[in-house]
Amino acid sequence: MDISFNCDKCGQRLAIDEAGAGQIVDCPKCKTPLEVPYKSQSVVAVSDMLNVPPSSGRLIMEFWSAAFIVFLLLAGAAGLLWFILAMAFKAYTLLNK
Numbered sequence: 001m002d003i004s005f006n007c008d009k010c011g012q013r014l015a016i017d018e019a020g021a022g023q024i025v026d027c028p029k030c031k032t033p034l035e036v037p038y039k040s041q042s043v044v045a046v047s048d049m050l051n052v053p054p055s056s057g058r059l060i061m062e063f064w065s066a067a068f069i070v071f072l073l074l075a076g077a078a079g080l081l082w083f084i085l086a087m088a089f090k091a092y093t094l095l096n097k
């Protein structure tokens, strides 16, 4: 699996095989020496979102997968809360008969 990260100086996106983690590589664009991080940068810059190169498609997919999981968790929490409220309401009406 590749590690992808951005050049600190010019913002050029780089993808290096994870075997290269911790090594120094020169940016192909501005030739600045860069240390390859051990994990892909999870934060996507706004400029990347607006001007997405084809290689970033996978990262965008990961972003939407994460968004979907968050949505499911929120929906689950809302459903559980609704269930608790319904049970509480039922108990309340039974007690007040």
Ligand SMILES: [Zn+2]
Residues within 6 Å of the ligand: 007, 008, 009, 010, 011, 012, 027, 028, 029, 030, 031, 032
């Ligand atoms: Zn650069």
